[in-house]
Amino acid sequence: MNGSSLRLESQAVELAWSLWAGLGIPAWVGHHESQAIDPEHLILFTAFLRDDDPRLRDEATTWCVHFGRYLSTVRFRNLLMTEAPTVRSAFGEFSATINAHSRLALPAATTPRAYRPTAGPSLSEFDQHSQVALRLRAAFGVNARAEILRILLAEAAGHGRSVADMATEAGFTKRNIADACVALEMGGVLLETRVRNQFRYRLRDSEAFKRFLGSVPDAFPPWRSVFHVVERLLETVRSAESLPAQVQQIEALKVVDELTGDLQIARVYPPQLKRPAFDAWSAFTDWAIHLVSDWAEGRSPRYLIA
């Protein structure tokens, strides 16, 4: 591997370490304490990194063995349907290893890897900002309700979210989300409003709900898109670094095109690559390294769309 892929890989690993630190794993980095962390997406990302950092992989496995009851099997199953084959395949081994050392039955399990369980992190309460998703699950159950509440907590503008919109982000079916919204409305937690021809839900009293939770993060990054971007960038830089320059440029433009949707969700500008693209590769790798570095260090990306 050359400099670009090594740097990118190291930043991806640092991002994962920092996020796991936010979920309670002791680590020397911790840049995401004030950001909500999505456990299932982080686990898929960690599985994708495979052996890039064996200690990270094993610490994350240990965390899952100890706190796996706060993970959603249904959500994993739904999320895996839209993940890349590389992620699905990597998760198979990760999932099997966790299942082999716990009472969990995470989906898509294949063959467990060699792993020796160790004492897990000592957590008496999910009281950190970054643990809000787990806190909600501990309080409301590992189900669609907890995901709806997390999504609506992140809804700073207060315009509410539709069922279809929430289902994609929550990783539950529209039916699950709709049923849970009705129940939460009956329970006095949500309010249904009509915006033009669309029904949306929002928290009935978001300030009271935040006070009840006591620990609400400043930011709810769209981790699904962030991880998709990091994974594809890493795959592309690894696979294309030894290719002829003209093919590198073609691969760079291809991946940027493929990532358009996720970059929009993450509100990040794509790199400015000239077409016909004769120096696209270096512009692309510079952009990728800066972007992943900003994410790894918990900063707003320098390419953030204002």
Add this chain to the structure above:
Amino acid sequence: MSMNADQLDRVLGALGATLATRGLHYELVAIGGSGLMLLGVVSRATTDLDVVALVRDGAYVAAEPLPAPLSEAVEDVGRAFGLSAQWVNAGPTELLRFGLPDGFVERVQTRTFGGLKLHFAGRFDQVCFKVYAAADQGLLSKHVADLRALEPSSDELLAAARWSTTHDTSEGYRQELVSLLGSLGVEGADERL
């Protein structure tokens, strides 16, 4: 974006390199302006590469639809060079169904670009296709200019016209052919056809 011969060469080089790095190899048979340009017959710019057939196990087969991995590579290269996603297209593959001119395979000129082997129709076959296209699309079409650039003899034009009547047997088409041949200086075309 339109391409001159150098640009087409570079784009095909990029496509061949992309295919090779993906472990893909394709053999295509091309006709039309791109082929004429690479053969040095015409200098007008082109925007695409017309593919009449794929070569599989040494045999010509219909090019439509192009294999998905090839289409994907074509799109990726097109994106990098500002070309349409279908800059390599199988539009003329219908010609294969009714039959290529006799001896076509022996006359092709072959170039290899990494994972892409391209067989370009030979000069006489280009005359055949251009006669067919020019009679179909009229005397003001680009095909007439291409035909003139190929400098075919009267015998070649007549042979090409006879081949084209195997693709369109209508009397209306025959009249267009006679008119085209006349405009290209073939005397007594109606009787000799």
